[in-house]
Amino acid sequence: xxxxGQIAEMFQLPVSTIRYYDKEGLFPDLKxxxxxxxxxPKEIExxxxxxxxxxxxxxxxxxKLFMEWCSKGSDTYAQxxxxxxxxxxxxxxxxxxxxxVLDMIRFKCWYYEQAMQDGxxxxxxxxxxxxxxxxxxxxxxxxxxK
Amino acid sequence: xxxxGQIAEMFQLPVSTIRYYDKEGLFPDLKxxxxxxxxxPKEIExxxxxxxxxxxxxxxxxxKLFMEWCSKGSDTYAQxxxxxxxxxxxxxxxxxxxxxVLDMIRFKCWYYEQAMQDGxxxxxxxxxxxxxxxxxxxxxxxxxxK
DNA sequence: CCAATACCTAAAGTCAGATTCAGGTATTGG
DNA sequence: CCAATACCTGAATCTGACTTTAGGTATTGG
Numbered sequence: 001x002x003x004x005g006q007i008a009e010m011f012q013l014p015v016s017t018i019r020y021y022d023k024e025g026l027f028p029d030l031k032x033x034x035x036x037x038x039x040x041p042k043e044i045e046x047x048x049x050x051x052x053x054x055x056x057x058x059x060x061x062x063x064k065l066f067m068e069w070c071s072k073g074s075d076t077y078a079q080x081x082x083x084x085x086x087x088x089x090x091x092x093x094x095x096x097x098x099x100x101v102l103d104m105i106r107f108k109c110w111y112y113e114q115a116m117q118d119g120x121x122x123x124x125x126x127x128x129x130x131x132x133x134x135x136x137x138x139x140x141x142x143x144x145x146k
Numbered sequence: 147x148x149x150x151g152q153i154a155e156m157f158q159l160p161v162s163t164i165r166y167y168d169k170e171g172l173f174p175d176l177k178x179x180x181x182x183x184x185x186x187p188k189e190i191e192x193x194x195x196x197x198x199x200x201x202x203x204x205x206x207x208x209x210k211l212f213m214e215w216c217s218k219g220s221d222t223y224a225q226x227x228x229x230x231x232x233x234x235x236x237x238x239x240x241x242x243x244x245x246x247v248l249d250m251i252r253f254k255c256w257y258y259e260q261a262m263q264d265g266x267x268x269x270x271x272x273x274x275x276x277x278x279x280x281x282x283x284x285x286x287x288x289x290x291x292k
Numbered sequence: 293c294c295a296a297t298a299c300c301t302a303a304a305g306t307c308a309g310a311t312t313c314a315g316g317t318a319t320t321g322g
Numbered sequence: 323c324c325a326a327t328a329c330c331t332g333a334a335t336c337t338g339a340c341t342t343t344a345g346g347t348a349t350t351g352g
Contacts, residue, residue: 005298016341019300024339034348036299048290052250055243060339074265081258088251095244097201098237104198105234112227120220144194151328162311165330170309180318182329206309299348304341311336318329 002039011047018047025064026050028071046070056087057094104143110136148185157193164193171210172196174217192216202233203240250289256282 008015022030022037027046031038046067053063066083069076115121132140154161168176168183173192177184192213199209212229215222261267278286 003299014341015299017339020340023301035301036348048250049254052247052254052289055247056251074261074267077258077262077267081255081262084251084254084258088248088255091244091248091251095241095248098241098244101198101201102234102237102241104194105202105230105237108195108198108230109227109234112223112230115220116223116227121223143198149329160311161329163309166310169331181331182318293352295350295352297348297350300346302344304343306341307339309337311334313334314332316330318327320325320327322323322325 007039024060056091103139107139153185202237249285253285
């Protein structure tokens with residue numbers, strides 16, 4: 001069993017954040033001894049899942065629902081699985097979006113390199129679209145398409 | 147030239163958001179005719195860049211700085227290029243993090259499928275770590291490593 | 293034993309990024 | 323010409339996720 005300070009150290013989180021998570025109901029089975037929180041393996045796994053679900057874009061109030069499902073036992077396996085399947089889709093979409101963002105960024109890096117070589121960006125604005133080197137045209141199209 | 151309503155339609159953004167961006171200084175060269183904003187190609191490209199920089203995690207106040215550099219002309223090419231190079235690193239790191247999140251999510255999907263087949267998750271908790279199918283062990287390690 | 297340290301709560305404050313509101317001005321189509 | 327619609331402003335409000343503050347209680351090491 002660990003104190004809140006040890007857990008804070010372990011996850012590199014401020015103590016206040018962990019208290020906040022508790023207040024929001026993210027540790028439904030957390031035990032106490034004379035008022036002091038006692039974190040066990042269940043809460044450690046919960047924090048790993050919280051990290052994961054947060055990065056997947058899930059809000060605290062929905063993470064709370066998930067943690068309540070976990071407390072309810074085997075009746076909620078299907079719901080829990082559905083939630084992770086949905087998060088999987090969301091994260092895959094997010095990665096796809098970021099790949100498009102990267103294309104735009106790579107195009108801009110190329111663009112400013114050209115502009116620096118040439119001393120101005122005027123002809124570049126005229127060039128775009130349809131007269132770029134094919135490698136760069138691809139980045140441009142990908143970044144600017146609807 | 148377009149009105150704010152047409153631009154809102156074009157980018158699928160609320161009119162209020164575009165006004166907010168203007169108030170924050172994201173269109174330093176925006177023209178007006180009798181008080182009404184007139185959006186030209188420059189502002190349209192600005193919005194595309196705003197979209198990109200926002201998704202890369204840049205804050206509005208820093209996007210404002212970038213837009214000011216754009217207004218200043220060729221003196222700022224190097225700064226602008228540096229900014230995009232930095233965003234490239236940030237986004238690449240973000241994608242890497244999301245890939246790890248995906249590993250955790252895939253593990254959880256597998257886990258709940260097993261639990262549903264077996265009717266409980268008790269033996270799964272004992273199993274973890276080191277007795278998983280190798281394909282799944284990899285996901286687990288990747289998701290749980292420090 | 294007692295001071296320093298770590299823990300506790302409830303409530304208020306912060307921050308970014310919008311969104312809404314109240315009260316007005318400009319444009320447009322029948 | 324005039325009603326409906328789209329535009330304008332500044333100020334206030336909202337949201338999510340924390341963080342800080344004020345005032346206390348519990349534990350621990352010398």
